[in-house]
Amino acid sequence: MSQQIINCPQCGGVVNVNEVLSRQVEDRLAKEFEGRIAQREKELESAIRVRIDKDNEVALAAMKVELEEKTRQVRDLNTIKAEVERLRREREGLREEISLEKEIAFSETLKAEKARIRTGVEEEFTFKLRELEKQLEDQKEPR
Numbered sequence: 001m002s003q004q005i006i007n008c009p010q011c012g013g014v015v016n017v018n019e020v021l022s023r024q025v026e027d028r029l030a031k032e033f034e035g036r037i038a039q040r041e042k043e044l045e046s047a048i049r050v051r052i053d054k055d056n057e058v059a060l061a062a063m064k065v066e067l068e069e070k071t072r073q074v075r076d077l078n079t080i081k082a083e084v085e086r087l088r089r090e091r092e093g094l095r096e097e098i099s100l101e102k103e104i105a106f107s108e109t110l111k112a113e114k115a116r117i118r119t120g121v122e123e124e125f126t127f128k129l130r131e132l133e134k135q136l137e138d139q140k141e142p143r
Contacts, residue, residue, distance in 0.1 A: 004017040 006015050006017055007013070008015055
């Protein structure tokens with residue numbers, strides 16, 4: 001390709017028209033290329049952001065499900081703990097009630113046994129007293 005050269009009318013310097021046109025085309029292409037690269041970067045960044053947001057949503061949803069499950073498990077555990085505590089108190093109450101019933105039964109048995117012994121002793125005493133009285137009467141009677 002032949003070079004076209006012109007002289008600058010103001011300074012008289014030599015200007016290579018092909019170089020000037022080449023530089024202008026290169027600058028325009030470079031700007032266009034940089035614009036395309038910037039646009040592509042924005043598109044990729046947007047796509048990555050969308051993908052990250054989607055991944056985060058999926059992860060967040062999974063975490064929410066896990067949290068709900070853990071919350072349910074904690075609630076169930078607390079319910080079971082409360083039930084165990086209620087049963088323990090109930091058992092203690094029954095234990096005290098049984099202990100009181102045993103004490104009452106023992107007291108009644110003891111009272112009944114004392115009464116039986118007292119009755120036995122009184123009957124024996126009465127029997128011996130009657131024997132003694134009979135002996136006295138027998139001794140008083142003339143023979």
